[in-house]
Amino acid sequence: xxxxxxxxxxxxxxxxxxxxxxxxxxxxxxxxxxxxxxxxxxxxxxxxxxxxxxxxxxxxxxxxxxxxxxxxxxxxxxxxxxxxxxxxxxxxxxxxxxxxxxxxxxxxxxxxxxxxxxxxxxxxxxxxxxxxxxxxxxxxxxxxxxxxxx
Numbered sequence: 001x002x003x004x005x006x007x008x009x010x011x012x013x014x015x016x017x018x019x020x021x022x023x024x025x026x027x028x029x030x031x032x033x034x035x036x037x038x039x040x041x042x043x044x045x046x047x048x049x050x051x052x053x054x055x056x057x058x059x060x061x062x063x064x065x066x067x068x069x070x071x072x073x074x075x076x077x078x079x080x081x082x083x084x085x086x087x088x089x090x091x092x093x094x095x096x097x098x099x100x101x102x103x104x105x106x107x108x109x110x111x112x113x114x115x116x117x118x119x120x121x122x123x124x125x126x127x128x129x130x131x132x133x134x135x136x137x138x139x140x141x142x143x144x145x146x147x148x149x150x
Contacts, residue, residue, distance in 0.1 A: 004028040005038045005048070012051060013038045014118045015125055018091055034091045036098030039122065040115035051114045057147060064109045067143070069150045075128065075135050076100075086128050086135070095122065111145050120144060 006015035007027045016034035029043050041048040065073060075082060079096045082088075088096065099119050103109075109116060120141045128135040143150070 003031050003034050005031045005043065007043055008118070008121070011043045012114055012118055013041050013043065013048065015039075015122045016091060016095065034094070036095040039095065039098070040118045057111050058108045059111070059147075060108060061103065061106065066149055067147065069140075071130060071133065071135055072140070075130060082130065086130060088126075088128075092126055099123070111147060117141075117145060 002019045002022050004017050004019060004023065005013040005028070006017060007029065008014045016031065016036065016038055017028075018034050029048075031038055031048075038048055040051060042051050065076075068076065075086065079086070079088070079093070079100070083093055102115065102119075111117075120136075121138070124136050124138050124141045126136075
């Protein structure tokens with residue numbers, strides 16, 4: 001089993017994957033574990049480095065939650081109970097736990113914060129469905145980051 005960090009165009013880790021064998025790709029960098037600890041960090045060609053927070057629109061967690069659909073709130077609040085129904089892998093489940101822990105620890109949220117952006121994009125990339133409906137898509141991410149309610 002090979003474990004990789006998945007990079008976006010800016011070299012920021014947007015996902016972590018466990019693959020059955022080695023893969024050569026400029027968007028994948030081999031890592032020691034898929035535990036969520038690489039998410040939001042930038043690959044500088046030799047190491048993963050923290051990305052400085054940007055100054056942008058800051059909001060309370062309550063206001064951020066109003067940008068989610070009812071179904072997204074249901075999944076966010078109950079991902080642990082819905083693990084099987086959502087088809088979450090163990091890796092995705094651990095990443096979701098990490099996202100939730102960061103969310104709970106935050107006093108405010110910044111829609112331009114790379115960790116938030118990458119976390120939302122990672123969840124959207126999983127293709128989660130509940131009762132046959134997409135839960136979280138890239139269009140949802142764009143809407144949320146634009147500060148638009150559903």
